[in-house]
Amino acid sequence: MRMFVEKSKLEMSKKAAQIIIEEVKRNPSITLGLATGSTPIETYQRLIEDHQQNQTTYKNVKSFNLDEYVGISRQDQNSYYSFMRKHLFNFIDIEEGNTNIPNGMTTDKEEECNRYENFIKQNGGIDLQILGIGQNGHIGFNEPHTSFESRTHIVDLTESTRIANSRYFQSLEDVPKQAITMGIQTIMEAKQILLLISGEKKAQALHELLHGEIREEVPATILRNHPNLTIIADEDAMVVLGKSGVGLG
Numbered sequence: 001m002r003m004f005v006e007k008s009k010l011e012m013s014k015k016a017a018q019i020i021i022e023e024v025k026r027n028p029s030i031t032l033g034l035a036t037g038s039t040p041i042e043t044y045q046r047l048i049e050d051h052q053q054n055q056t057t058y059k060n061v062k063s064f065n066l067d068e069y070v071g072i073s074r075q076d077q078n079s080y081y082s083f084m085r086k087h088l089f090n091f092i093d094i095e096e097g098n099t100n101i102p103n104g105m106t107t108d109k110e111e112e113c114n115r116y117e118n119f120i121k122q123n124g125g126i127d128l129q130i131l132g133i134g135q136n137g138h139i140g141f142n143e144p145h146t147s148f149e150s151r152t153h154i155v156d157l158t159e160s161t162r163i164a165n166s167r168y169f170q171s172l173e174d175v176p177k178q179a180i181t182m183g184i185q186t187i188m189e190a191k192q193i194l195l196l197i198s199g200e201k202k203a204q205a206l207h208e209l210l211h212g213e214i215r216e217e218v219p220a221t222i223l224r225n226h227p228n229l230t231i232i233a234d235e236d237a238m239v240v241l242g243k244s245g246v247g248l249g
């Protein structure tokens with residue numbers, strides 16, 4: 001594991017973008033695992049700026065998003081399909097056909113989970129997974145007590161996650177109750193994981209990740225077992241650990 005602590009969310013985003021850009025240049029046909037949420041938005045902005053200024057190309061890059069809500073259409077502004085277009089895909093030269101997001105409108109959810117999981121495998125797996133973390137330690141939509149062996153599956157969203165995400169919707173009632181998410185095992189099979197963590201609200205989750213017992217109650221704790229994990233935190237996320245509390249144990 002390597003860990004960087006940056007002054008601010010902006011600096012965290014710059015560092016993350018720098019690592020992603022280096023990897024894309026090193027392997028122009030890299031498969032990226034992508035995340036939504038507020039954490040990676042500025043990282044994606046840096047990728048766009050770099051693409052415009054330095055012509056870093058995504059022509060041969062493939063991507064798999066972590067998750068999608070069940071029951072909202074791609075066109076819905078709250079779908080993760082729309083999110084990715086709005087915050088990244090519309091502004092870089094990635095091919096639409098190379099981007100993958102679970103289909104939340106499928107009539108056969110089980111089948112869609114299997115298709116997505118198998119498609120990741122057929123493509124040779126994920127080279128670099130960009131990841132955020134929930135206040136409760138969730139990764140993707142893998143809520144506390146999800147099996148560490150889980151693969152792409154349907155989840156019932158917890159009340160706390162629905163409340164956290166309701167800021168994007170008209171009301172809490174409009175927040176979907178289910179999502180399709182890569183499983184914890186799916187995430188752990190990525191060759192490299194880049195975890196971004198910003199803000200005081202995430203400080204306890206970061207503390208658990210670094211020092212808590214590895215347990216399904218806090219999904220992110222499993223990341224300590226990943227052979228190639230990079231954490232980039234901002235100082236606000238360090239308030240529980242303290243600036244010198246990076247020591248791993």
Ligand code: PGA
Binds near residue numbers: 039133138
């Ligand atoms: P956030 O969500 O980036 O919007 O905080 C991250 C997550 O819940 O995984």
